[in-house]
Amino acid sequence: MQQSNLQSVSTLRLFFHRRVVTMLFLGFSAGIPLLLIFSSLSLWLREAGAERAAVTYFSWAALGYSFKFVWAPLVDQLPLPWLTRMLGRRRAWILTAQFAIIVAILAMASIDPAANQSSLTLMALAAVLLGFSSATQDIVIDAYRIESAEVELQAMMSATYIAGYRIGMLVAGAGSLYLADWFGTSGEAYDYQAWQWTYCAMALAMLIGVATTLVIDEPQRAERDSIAGSNQDYLRFLLMFVVAIGGFVGVFFFSGDIAGSVKSSLGAVLANPFLAALLVESLRLALALLVMWLLALVLVKSGIVGYAMVERTYLMPIRDFFSRYGWSLAWILLALIGLYRISDIVLGVISNVFYQDLGFSKTEIASVVKTFGLLMTIAGGFLGGLLALRFGVMRVLLLGAVLAAATNLLFMLLASIGYDMFWLYVVISADNLSAGIASAAFVAFLSSLTNVSFTAMQFAIFTSLMTLIPKVLGGYSGSMVDAIGYPSFFLVTAILGIPALLLILIAARRFEIRDGPG
Secondary structure, rough: OHHHHHHHHHHHOOOOHHHHHHHHHHHHHHHHHHHHOHHHHHHHHHHHHOOOHHHHHHHHHHHHHHHHHHHHHHHHOOOOHHHHHHOHHHHHHOOOOOHHHHHHHHHHOOOOOOOOOHHHHHHHHHHHHHHHHHHHHHHHHHHHHHHOHHHHHHHHHHHHHHHHHHHHHHHHHHHHHHHHHHHHOOOOOOOHHHHHHHHHHHHOOOOOHHHHHHHHHOOHHHHOOOOOOHHHHHHHHHHHHHHHHHHHHHHHHOOOHHHHHHHHHHHHHHHHHHHHHHHHHHHHHHHHHHHHHHHHHHHOOOOOOHHHHHHHHHHHHHHHHHHHHHHHHHHHHHHHHHOOHHHHHHHHHHHHHHHHHHHHOHHHHHHHHHHHHHHHHHHHHHHHHHHHHHHHHHHHHHHHHHHHHHHHHHHHHHHHHHHHHHHHHHHHHHHHHHHHHHHHHHHHHHHHHOHHHHHHHHHHHHHHHHHHHHHHHOOOOOHHHHHHHHHHHHHHHHOOHOOOHHHHHHHHOOOOOOOOOO
């Protein structure tokens, strides 16, 4: 009995370990930017008079989260002049990303989207910078967490990081809506300065993360695990990244007019403008990725960029995954990762606009959707963890997928009922509780797929793939609602969850979670 009490005290003390507490504040810093691109920005744009379709297109600004695996090796290996010598490799990149986030938020605060069409373009560019900077911060914080402590601290560090992340999301979600409302803006009386001061306050909140970065220690393993290379090697590696990304952006920039005319023609042929737009934009994305890959290949084949560095950072993590699971199972697992969260992410892009269209105020949305919803998500996460421990990860993964699709049907009911606080609480309770259950099982699933030798790169690939397809589709959610209405849209999002269910059933027969309950 005495030994058990001593173990409990020892475990409790670990929660106050400096590394564990550090992750709470870094998690807060990581949680701030996301909702400033999604829900808070969507309400701001809607109040400013932007069309519903234009509002949801802004969700593409967060595609940086879906492509962070492209520059994750660059952040992992490239030293920053002066800062790396002063702070160390990880802290230098975290601090750089945090200052870039602050600059992006302040840039958004300086733009009035109601001014003219060009202001919307500038707002989109600032939002893209915010998404890119935030994704970069996530990459480095993940690496810092893994390298800064041994295995026995990792679970607690992850728990405090997630708690900090949720608090950051609460501040950026509910907090920004409360502030905007308090400063005096509303759907009936739009006030740009209210949103300007709100976003400035969010930039100020990022200073918590900056202060944390300045006082923490650099992980000793960061330097030990780095790939040896000269400054010239790093510059060539950076050149490959810049050229490849330039090709990706160039394809989108120069194909815009052509894509517009093709969408119009194909929409008339298919009698479905949404499907035409989806096909054309998917083709543009595939073409841009192909050009990016070809440019990188040319630089490597020509000897301008060292093959050894590219192989270690990009190729070996991918080869390892396919060699461990085999080609057929590996593709099934990747498809499952890419489709598992499609129902809730596509719906989530337009959810705040939906609540506003039903007549709910920003304060009501902040109280119910953001604050109460966050509590339900956390409760769902704990419940999902307990269920996974009792019944196994794959079973809870299946349960989460069923609940995520089924709860989307409740939004159809809310759309038919209209403004009703009771039913808003019911829908948010069910939706966020199921999302928490699904997320807990999904994180355990992704962790089981990751090889500790390639944690940063493989985890970046998995989390990028997890959001890529849903965010691309989510950008069209406003157009879909305009075309078919809210009830039909919610039905479509529920149907989108069916492929994930089938993939789970197929994967469960051939795949067993490592160290799981069996």
